[in-house]
Amino acid sequence: MPREYRTIREVFGPLVMVCDVENVRYNELAEIELANGKRCKCKVLEVDKNNALLQLFESSAGINLESSKVRFLGKSMEIGVSEDMLGRVFNGLGRPIDGGAELIPEKRLDINGVPMNPVARNYPEEFIQTGISAIDGLNTLVRGQKLPIFSASGLPHAALAAQIARQSKVIGTDEQFAVVFAAIGITFEESDFFASSFRETGAIDRTVMFVNLANDPAIERIATPRVAITAAEYLAFEKDMHVLVILTDITNYADALREVSAARKEVPGRRGYPGYMYTDLASLYERAGRQKGKQGSLTMIPILTMPEGDRTHPIPDLTGYIAEGQIILNRNLYLNGITPPIDVLPSLSRLKDKGIGEGKTRKDHSNTMNQIFAAYARGKDSKQLMTILGEAALDKVDILYARFADEFEEKYVSQESTRDRSIEETLEIGWELLRLLPRGELTRINDELLKQYYDKVL
Numbered sequence: 001m002p003r004e005y006r007t008i009r010e011v012f013g014p015l016v017m018v019c020d021v022e023n024v025r026y027n028e029l030a031e032i033e034l035a036n037g038k039r040c041k042c043k044v045l046e047v048d049k050n051n052a053l054l055q056l057f058e059s060s061a062g063i064n065l066e067s068s069k070v071r072f073l074g075k076s077m078e079i080g081v082s083e084d085m086l087g088r089v090f091n092g093l094g095r096p097i098d099g100g101a102e103l104i105p106e107k108r109l110d111i112n113g114v115p116m117n118p119v120a121r122n123y124p125e126e127f128i129q130t131g132i133s134a135i136d137g138l139n140t141l142v143r144g145q146k147l148p149i150f151s152a153s154g155l156p157h158a159a160l161a162a163q164i165a166r167q168s169k170v171i172g173t174d175e176q177f178a179v180v181f182a183a184i185g186i187t188f189e190e191s192d193f194f195a196s197s198f199r200e201t202g203a204i205d206r207t208v209m210f211v212n213l214a215n216d217p218a219i220e221r222i223a224t225p226r227v228a229i230t231a232a233e234y235l236a237f238e239k240d241m242h243v244l245v246i247l248t249d250i251t252n253y254a255d256a257l258r259e260v261s262a263a264r265k266e267v268p269g270r271r272g273y274p275g276y277m278y279t280d281l282a283s284l285y286e287r288a289g290r291q292k293g294k295q296g297s298l299t300m301i302p303i304l305t306m307p308e309g310d311r312t313h314p315i316p317d318l319t320g321y322i323a324e325g326q327i328i329l330n331r332n333l334y335l336n337g338i339t340p341p342i343d344v345l346p347s348l349s350r351l352k353d354k355g356i357g358e359g360k361t362r363k364d365h366s367n368t369m370n371q372i373f374a375a376y377a378r379g380k381d382s383k384q385l386m387t388i389l390g391e392a393a394l395d396k397v398d399i400l401y402a403r404f405a406d407e408f409e410e411k412y413v414s415q416e417s418t419r420d421r422s423i424e425e426t427l428e429i430g431w432e433l434l435r436l437l438p439r440g441e442l443t444r445i446n447d448e449l450l451k452q453y454y455d456k457v458l
Contacts, residue, residue: 028073092220116287124143146323148250184212184224236298257277288300
C-alpha cells in the first residue's frame with residue numbers, strides 16, 4: 001500500500017533526499033506530488049537507515065520542500081508486455097509514442113530481471129543470418145550469443161544497426177523471429193531514420209522499438225535497455241520466439257551511469273565511471289542466451305562508440321570481457337569507401353565454429369573462412385611491403401595476395417545497405433576471391449571441397 005511523506009529535506013539536480021521514511025526498498029518506485037497537483041515519477045537510488053535518496057525521471061522544477069508530497073508505491077519499475085508490442089514504437093520507459101492505442105498488457109514484469117542461471121543455459125549453436133557477408137561468413141552470429149559492435153564517432157554504425165535489424169532471420173525453419181531495437185540517447189534525426197527505415201521495408205511488423213532521446217533524463221537512459229531486454233525475454237521465453245536485441249548506443253548508457261554516480265558523490269573509477277560498471281553491464285548482457293526447455297532464444301548485439309576510437313577505454317574494455325567476441329569498424333576502410341567498414345582481422349565471434357557447417361550453413365564454410373582469413377592477413381602484409389619497397393620487390397604470389405586483399409574489401413566486405421546476401425551468396429563470393437590464388441596456396445581447404453567448389457566450371 002502506498003505510503004506518503006512530507007519530509008523532503010533537500011533537492012539537488014535530479015536527486016531528492018527524503019528523511020524519516022520506513023520500509024523503503026532499493027529500486028522502489030515513488031512519485032512526488034507538487035502543490036499544483038502535478039506528479040513526478042522517481043525511483044529509490046539509495047536507502048540509509050530512515051533516509052531515502054530518489055532519482056527523478058524528469059525535471060525537479062516546481063518541487064517545494066514544504067508542500068510537495070512523496071508517495072512510495074511498494075514496487076519496482078515494471079513494463080506491460082504483450083505480443084501486440086510487435087510493430088509498435090515506445091519511449092525509453094515503455095510508453096507508446098507512435099500515436100497508436102495504449103497497450104493492453106498480458107502481464108507486467110519487473111524491468112530489472114535477473115541474469116540467466118548458467119545451469120539453465122543451453123549452448124548457443126544455431127546460425128542467424130544477418131545478410132552481411134563480413135558477419136555471416138567470417139564472424140558468424142549464433143542464437144543466444146552476445147556479439148557487440150565497436151564503432152567510433154562518424155562511422156556508420158547507425159546504418160549497420162538498421163540493416164541488421166531489417167535483414168536478420170533464422171533460415172531453414174518456420175520459427176518466429178522478432179527484433180527488439182533499443183535506441184539509447186540518440187538525436188531526433190537518428191530516431192526518425194530508424195523508424196522510417198523499418199517502416200519503409202516492412203521490418204517494423206516484427207520489431208519492437210524503444211527510443212530514448214538525448215534530451216530525455218539520464219535515469220530514463222539507464223532504464224531503456226532494461227525495458228527492452230524485459231520485453232525481449234517475454235517474447236523469447238514465454239512466446240517461443242527467436243529474438244534479436246540491438247542496443248545502440250551503450251556509450252550513452254554508460255555516460256548516464258557516470259552522471260548519476262557523480263550526482264550521488266560516489267568514488268569514481270576509471271575515467272570517472274563508477275567502479276561497479278562491469279557488474280552493471282554484465283547484468284544487461286548476461287540476460288541473453290538460450291534456456292533449457294524453452295524453444296525461444298535471446299541474442300544480443302550491443303553497439304558502442306569508442307571514445308577517440310580507443311579500444312582500451314573502460315566501456316569497450318569491460319564489454320569485451322563479458323561478450324563472446326566483437327565486430328570492429330575501421331575508419332580507414334570507411335575513408336576508402338568500404339561500407340560497412342568491418343575490420344575482419346581484429347573482429348572475432350568466439351562461437352562462430354558452433355554455428356556453421358553442414359546442416360547449419362554449408363559444409364565448406366569452416367574451411368573457406370579460415371582460408372580467407374589467412375589470405376587476407378597475408379595480403380595486408382604484402383600491401384604494406386609494397387608501400388615500403390615498391391611492387392618490384394614482391395614476387396608474383398605476393399602481388400596476387402595484395403590483389404586478393406583489395407578485391408576482398410571491395411567485393412566481400414563492402415555491400416550496399418539495401419543488399420541482403422544469403423549465406424550461399426556470401427560463400428560463393430568467397431570462392432570467387434579464392435580463385436584469384438593458385439590452387440597450391442589453399443592449404444586450409446581439403447581436396448574434396450577444392451574439387452567441388454574451386455574447380456567448378458563457371
